[in-house]
Amino acid sequence: MPEAQARREAVRQRIGTLATLLDSAFRIPGTRIRFGVDALIGLIPGIGDVFGVALGLWMIWQARGARAPLPLQLKMLFNLIIEGVIGIVPVLGDAFDVMWQANQRNRRILIDWMDEQDRRPPPPRGRSWLWLALAALVLVAILAWFLSTPSAR
Secondary structure, three states, rough: HHHHHHHHHHHHHHHHHHHHHHHOOOOOOOOOOEEEEHHOOOOOOOOOHHHHHHHHHHHHHHHHHOOOOOHHHHHHHHHHHHHHHHHHHHHHHHHHHHOOOOHHHHHHHHHHHHHEEEEEEEOOOOOOOHHHHHHHHHHHHHHHHHOOOOHHH
C-alpha cells in the first residue's frame, strides 16, 4: 500500500471514530434520531458549543494531513461554522446540532475525496529518469554539434 493511501486509511479510522462519538454515538429509544457527545456538551451554555467546534476543527486538521485540497477543507469548515453559529441559540441550536451533524457531514466529504484518490491510478514511477536522460542526451548532441561546426571555433 503506498504511503499516501496508508495515511488516508489512518485518517479514515480517526475521523470515523470521532464523527461517531461527536454526532451519532447514542440513539433516542423508539426513534431513528441519533446524537453524540457534541449535542450533550452543547447543552452547556457558551463553552459547550465552542468546545464542540474545537473538536470539529481537529477533523479539518486531519483533512489537511491527508492532503485534501483547500476548497474541500473550506467546505468542511463552512459546515462547522453553520453548526457553531446556529448552535449558540439556546434549545433551537441544540436541536439543530442533532439534526445537522456537521462532523458526520465532514467525515463523508473527506472519505468520498479519499476514496476518489484511492481509485485513481498511481502516477507512473521509474520512468522520469528516462525523460531526464533523453533530455540530457539531446543537450549533449546539440552541444557536440555546436562545438564541431567550424563557425564555433
